[in-house]
Amino acid sequence: MTSASRPRDLLTELETLTTEAFRPELAEIDRLPTLEIARLMNGEDTTVPAAVTRRLPEIAAAIDAVAERMARGGRLIYAGAGTAGRLGVLDASECPPTFNTRPGQVVGLIAGGPDAMVTSVEGAEDSGDLAGADLDALGLTAHDTVVGVSASGRTPYAIGAVAHARTRGALTIGLACNADSALAAAADHGIEIVVGPELLTGSTRLKAGTAQKLVLNMISTITMIRLGKTYGNLMVDVRASNEKLRARSHRIVALATGADDQEIEEALAATGGEVKHAILTILAGVDGPTAARLLEESDGRLRAALASAAG
Known part of the structure; x- marks a missing residue:
């Protein structure tokens, strides 16, 4: 494939994704009063929980599988790029103070490493091999679970993480926001939360990001409930660090x-x-x-x- 044809192919691929769809009815949004834009955005956000609801059986099945692995000493590892990667790191970083998880028990990997949390690391998300190297650096085992997170469902880093994890016998989950995604197809458990086109065309930190955050909350929280880290709805494993x-x-x-x-x-x-x-x-x-x-x-x-x- 020539360097010129690759961008054209990517453009064609993007045009098929629901998360990238253009909404002509919002073409004049920049001319609206601020309150009206806020109402529109709020209305869009209210559709996200319903999209998650439609996939609760798949989410629950994935969580039960994660809990079973973690009960045997496995780890929960999120892998993604950009916003998806940052959401995984955020969820992982909240587990030690909330559930007193041991160091490294819940891990967030972001394409490009820690610097990518605050700055863009060009090209990092395009490498599936980089994901494999990052997982190998963690000493991935068959007891672990790897959750690839990607709004488009086509990010090479997320797909590469899931594909590499399967070769190691690890449990894999693919969380995407488009139907029939490559990421979901590559995983043992595919979860596709289709939230539709964004308010700003292609800005998947909006509804797609909200959907991913909701599902990651479920995965970590319910897994910890299953592992006995709560007593009823009380966080009895909380670490009193302040x-x-x-x-x-x-x-x-x-x-x-x-x-x-x-x-x-x-x-x-x-x-x-x-x-x-x-x-x-x-x-x-x-x-x-x-x-x-x-x-x-x-x-x-x-x-x-x-x-x-x-x-």
Whole structure:
């Protein structure tokens, strides 16, 4: 293929993508009052949850598969370029403070490396081999899950990540915002959230980005629920790394146990600030070391530890 024909082929390909479609009814949007543009944009955003709803069975099946791998010690790895890559990094970076995941348990890879979080790294998204090299640098195993994220569903970096992961026996998920995408076809679990053309033609950080964020929220959050990192809807694995989170830890123990402030502070002090352990000492009437043992025997699942203590 000549250098001249490649751009023409890409142009033809872009014209077939729903996320790149031009909307002539919005051709005069720059001439509208700000409030009207805001109303239009807000109206567009309200369609995204419905698009996600249509794919909930596929999302749930993927999450169950992720949780099964992670229960065996696997990692959750997001891979994408541009906005999609940044959303993966964002979701991964929120897991340690929210769920006390161990270092490297949830990872976000973005084409071009960390610098690409704030600046454009030209050409990085066009290399599937780069994705493979990035995964090899992590020591990818068959216990891991790789989630390729791409609004178009045709980004070589995301497709390359999924294709390479499958050769290593890892579980793969392809998250795209166009139907019949190459990314979804390459993965074990294809999830296509078709949100339609954007308010600004081709600006997939808008509805497509919102859809991707919603699905990534589901993947990480529900997986952690399945792994026992919550107690009901309480974040009992929260890491109290600052004053706000220490206050939140106290409140979580209060909500879970109904204990008074003094008993809660004593329990947190006796367990090194570990919320799960503090709850167990109060509800089961055990000391800190016993709580730690029961939780270790229960793979960190508080309900199972409580049942064991009762037994």
